[in-house]
Amino acid sequence: MPAIQHTVVDSPYDPLTLVAVDGVLSRVHMTGQRHRPPEETFGEPDPRPFGEAIHQLDAYFAGELTEFDLPLNLIGTPFQLRVWEGLRRIPYGETRTYGELAGELGNPGASRAVGLANGKNPVSIIVPCHRVIGAGGGLTGYGGGLDRKQRLLAFESGTAEPAALF
Numbered sequence: 001m002p003a004i005q006h007t008v009v010d011s012p013y014d015p016l017t018l019v020a021v022d023g024v025l026s027r028v029h030m031t032g033q034r035h036r037p038p039e040e041t042f043g044e045p046d047p048r049p050f051g052e053a054i055h056q057l058d059a060y061f062a063g064e065l066t067e068f069d070l071p072l073n074l075i076g077t078p079f080q081l082r083v084w085e086g087l088r089r090i091p092y093g094e095t096r097t098y099g100e101l102a103g104e105l106g107n108p109g110a111s112r113a114v115g116l117a118n119g120k121n122p123v124s125i126i127v128p129c130h131r132v133i134g135a136g137g138g139l140t141g142y143g144g145g146l147d148r149k150q151r152l153l154a155f156e157s158g159t160a161e162p163a164a165l166f
Contacts, residue, residue: 004043066092
């Protein structure tokens with residue numbers, strides 16, 4: 001049986017719950033997030049597995065880190081895992097449409113499936129699902145809410161200072 005631990009950290013986007021499975025970051029949940037599992041699945045409170053994740057999140061929110069370098073224990077279907085890996089390749093400050101991401105994954109007609117997999121991303125912010133936008137350039141769907149998505153994109157584009165996010 002896997003060991004599951006969690007901790008809660010402050011962020012400009014409300015508290016984040018970090019969950020590790022066997023000591024490796026597996027999930028990052030925002031308060032009020034769509035698809036947030038029940039808290040009883042978060043395991044025991046224990047901050048020990050999260051030191052580097054917390055350090056990198058702090059650096060990101062301070063505007064000092066543009067790419068996370070953390071081991072992740074992502075649990076999903078093979079297609080979801082491919083989409084989530086594709087999300088990690090979208091550079092900081094840039095966006096892709098669902099269709100563009102589908103094309104980059106070799107499935108140009110799979111934009112809806114990419115959108116569904118994107119919405120199930122278990123490690124928000126670190127796996128930057130907020131960087132995916134609608135075909136017309138508009139903000140569409142974000143498990144953490146469109147307001148958070150807009151603020152994350154503004155922060156990464158340099159149009160909002162980190163302190164303005166609180």
